Amino acid sequence: MRAARTRIKRVPKRGHYDLETVYSILDAGLICHIGFVVDEQAYVIPTAYGREDDRLFIHGSPASRMLKTLQQGIEVCVTVTLLDGLVLARSAMHHSMNYRSVMLFGTAELVSEQKQRQQALYALTEHIMPGRWAETRDPNEQELQATTVLALPINEASAKIRTGPPTDDAADYELPYWAGVIPLRLQPGEPIVDPKLSDGIEIPVHLEQYLTQRRYG
Amino acid sequence: MRAARTRIKRVPKRGHYDLETVYSILDAGLICHIGFVVDEQAYVIPTAYGREDDRLFIHGSPASRMLKTLQQGIEVCVTVTLLDGLVLARSAMHHSMNYRSVMLFGTAELVSEQKQRQQALYALTEHIMPGRWAETRDPNEQELQATTVLALPINEASAKIRTGPPTDDAADYELPYWAGVIPLRLQPGEPIVDPKLSDGIEIPVHLEQYLTQRRYG
Numbered sequence: 335m336r337a338a339r340t341r342i343k344r345v346p347k348r349g350h351y352d353l354e355t356v357y358s359i360l361d362a363g364l365i366c367h368i369g370f371v372v373d374e375q376a377y378v379i380p381t382a383y384g385r386e387d388d389r390l391f392i393h394g395s396p397a398s399r400m401l402k403t404l405q406q407g408i409e410v411c412v413t414v415t416l417l418d419g420l421v422l423a424r425s426a427m428h429h430s431m432n433y434r435s436v437m438l439f440g441t442a443e444l445v446s447e448q449k450q451r452q453q454a455l456y457a458l459t460e461h462i463m464p465g466r467w468a469e470t471r472d473p474n475e476q477e478l479q480a481t482t483v484l485a486l487p488i489n490e491a492s493a494k495i496r497t498g499p500p501t502d503d504a505a506d507y508e509l510p511y512w513a514g515v516i517p518l519r520l521q522p523g524e525p526i527v528d529p530k531l532s533d534g535i536e537i538p539v540h541l542e543q544y545l546t547q548r549r550y551g
Numbered sequence: 552m553r554a555a556r557t558r559i560k561r562v563p564k565r566g567h568y569d570l571e572t573v574y575s576i577l578d579a580g581l582i583c584h585i586g587f588v589v590d591e592q593a594y595v596i597p598t599a600y601g602r603e604d605d606r607l608f609i610h611g612s613p614a615s616r617m618l619k620t621l622q623q624g625i626e627v628c629v630t631v632t633l634l635d636g637l638v639l640a641r642s643a644m645h646h647s648m649n650y651r652s653v654m655l656f657g658t659a660e661l662v663s664e665q666k667q668r669q670q671a672l673y674a675l676t677e678h679i680m681p682g683r684w685a686e687t688r689d690p691n692e693q694e695l696q697a698t699t700v701l702a703l704p705i706n707e708a709s710a711k712i713r714t715g716p717p718t719d720d721a722a723d724y725e726l727p728y729w730a731g732v733i734p735l736r737l738q739p740g741e742p743i744v745d746p747k748l749s750d751g752i753e754i755p756v757h758l759e760q761y762l763t764q765r766r767y768g
Contacts, residue, residue, distance in 0.1 A: 339592065364634055364735075365648070367584040369595035375556065376593045378586035380632040380652055415597040417581055417737065422758075425688040426676045427698070431582070435597055459643045469728050471642040481644070499745045507747055511686050512755050514748065516762075517740035518581075520634065528716045528730040538729050541639075545733075 339439055340492035350493040359436045359493055360385050363414040370403055370410045384457030390486045391454040401482045404442040412438040412486060420516040423500035424509045430500065432515060438491040442484040454483045465540025522548050556656055557709035567710040576653045576710055577602050580631040587620055587627045601674030607703040608671040618699045621659040629655040629703060637733040640717035641726045647717065649732060655708040659701040671700045682757025739765050
């Protein structure tokens, strides 16, 4: 896991290399940013993902430029960042943010076997919301054929984490400025029912659970 | 603005190229993901940013590998993504997310003049929280010298936006599954006062305003 390109160089105490930490951040995120190179130019594209064991799945249309490029076996960098708080210091220079991030390197592999592709789509759907797969229509054969799924091995990854209060210069602690952390969390609001929803369909239990678990307080 | 590498190819109706849309997304975000190439390998690094007119600022230690690399005038790609909601469809395949994203290409320029650097740090600090700069200690000369600031021109950018309910296949609208959108927003929790805060310092007005504006309901 501890290859040169994943070594945390700045503020090394923030670096973590154990899989448990990496997985926990990947599982808590919803989108990743995928970096890849075309004609010496870097591209960074946000996309949804899912995880099963040591593989990260992304998917999309076979017409997707990103998926077509990644299938060629080029090296990619996948970054997932969770913003946990604003760190307000007494001095402008010591303002910071609390966060958890994972950076992952590797080459993507086309998931060509149909049953494996279905399994990857299960991981992607359950990643959006646990319990969702059981209460949707499964992909049919035509849909499976019209979807490109790529798998990235999670074997060269590092996590970076900042937590806790601001660190000010010793002399600044006497300044009359408020300092502390404003926690941030991606929070669900009230569900917006599809205007075309059939009558008599209540909010399902898995969604109720999601809302309860994800809300503050 | 409408160069080839910023043209939205997949689902072109989601593409936006006007600066007003690009700026509004940049101003609503807190972190960007910076993509750059070293030895043919893409790196994607999350970092804070600020904007002033048509320039995006990033900053950090002169020892930062990313800043040292970007100063060499290489092409970078900066992506800001705001996740606005989970789109729950009746079929697994039509699950999606509502989002606003900006992708920006260009080469970074070192902000070498000290007064301009101070101005950039003002933009970075006010981006974290409006009103913050006035109630912190300004950077001193030593701090300014120990900070690298880079500016990226915002002249080759595109935005991509998805809004609204799921789009299911016609035959699926009769299925007995709940469908709709779960709005998501990065929400502040209760401020965590720095344990070292001097007695008698109340939560400042700019922070009260921030909390009021950012909370649901």
